[in-house]
Amino acid sequence: AQSVTQLDSHVSVSEGTPVLLRCNYSSSYSPSLFWYVQHPNKGLQLLLKYTSAATLVKGINGFEAEFKKSETSFHLTKPSAHMSDAAEYFCVVSDWVSSYKLIFGSGTRLLVRP
Amino acid sequence: DGGITQSPKYLFRKEGQNVTLSCEQNLNHDAMYWYRQDPGQGLRLIYYSQIVNDFQKGDIAEGYSVSREKKESFPLTVTSAQKNPTAFYLCASTLRGQNTEAFFGQGTRLTVV
Numbered sequence: 001a002q003s004v005t006q007l008d009s010h011v012s013v014s015e016g017t018p019v020l021l022r023c024n025y026s027s028s029y030s031p032s033l034f035w036y037v038q039h040p041n042k043g044l045q046l047l048l049k050y051t052s053a054a055t056l057v058k059g060i061n062g063f064e065a066e067f068k069k070s071e072t073s074f075h076l077t078k079p080s081a082h083m084s085d086a087a088e089y090f091c092v093v094s095d096w097v098s099s100y101k102l103i104f105g106s107g108t109r110l111l112v113r114p
Numbered sequence: 115d116g117g118i119t120q121s122p123k124y125l126f127r128k129e130g131q132n133v134t135l136s137c138e139q140n141l142n143h144d145a146m147y148w149y150r151q152d153p154g155q156g157l158r159l160i161y162y163s164q165i166v167n168d169f170q171k172g173d174i175a176e177g178y179s180v181s182r183e184k185k186e187s188f189p190l191t192v193t194s195a196q197k198n199p200t201a202f203y204l205c206a207s208t209l210r211g212q213n214t215e216a217f218f219g220q221g222t223r224l225t226v227v
Binding site: 041045052 | 120144145147149155156157159162164170172202204206208210211212213214215216217218219220221223
């Protein structure tokens with residue numbers, strides 16, 4: 001069975017400091033993993049996806065995520081937070097083998113202090 | 115440009131009425147999904163469809179209905195049986211296969227008045 005757990009419901013950082021948003025997954029087979037961002041009252045935008053070609057995945061807006069199979073983690077990072085990064089972030093695993101359901105984490109709200 | 119379009123952006127419903135939310139995609143995606151989002155909460159799956167003329171219930175299907183008569187379209191009807199329909203509704207689509215990301219519409223905010 002597929003599942004995903006986002007370990008923090010809220011993360012608060014100062015502008016210019018690093019961001020770490022944590023995600024652990026469970027998958028019966030090779031996982032299909034994604035990070036999405038949602039600004040208020042908007043749809044979701046893809047930040048990055050894991051494709052098994054590389055364990056360190058680079059996304060848009062300076063975000064990266066590292067796939068660690070031994071830890072079943074796919075944490076999202078950014079070296080320096082910007083005020084515009086304040087949003088809700090979702091870690092997603094896809095059940096691409098059978099149902100094609102998208103399984104969402106509960107989300108992490110990122111607050112950026114000036 | 116290819117994309118996924120939801121309409122309307124805002125919708126108001128009176129008690130006891132059915133309303134239909136539109137979702138159209140021109141990405142040639144096989145699978146389509148409807149999610150409900152409540153304030154401070156994640157996304158909950160209402161219905162999904164892998165192919166035309168077939169769809170499956172998600173985690174919170176009660177009070178909702180869908181159809182998939184065309185590949186491009188996946189409308190969601192919120193029926194009067196849905197007791198608490200006020201929420202933000204998101205539609206998504208994806209190709210089938212590993213590492214294929216979902217594309218999302220901009221959402222419809224439904225309010226019961």
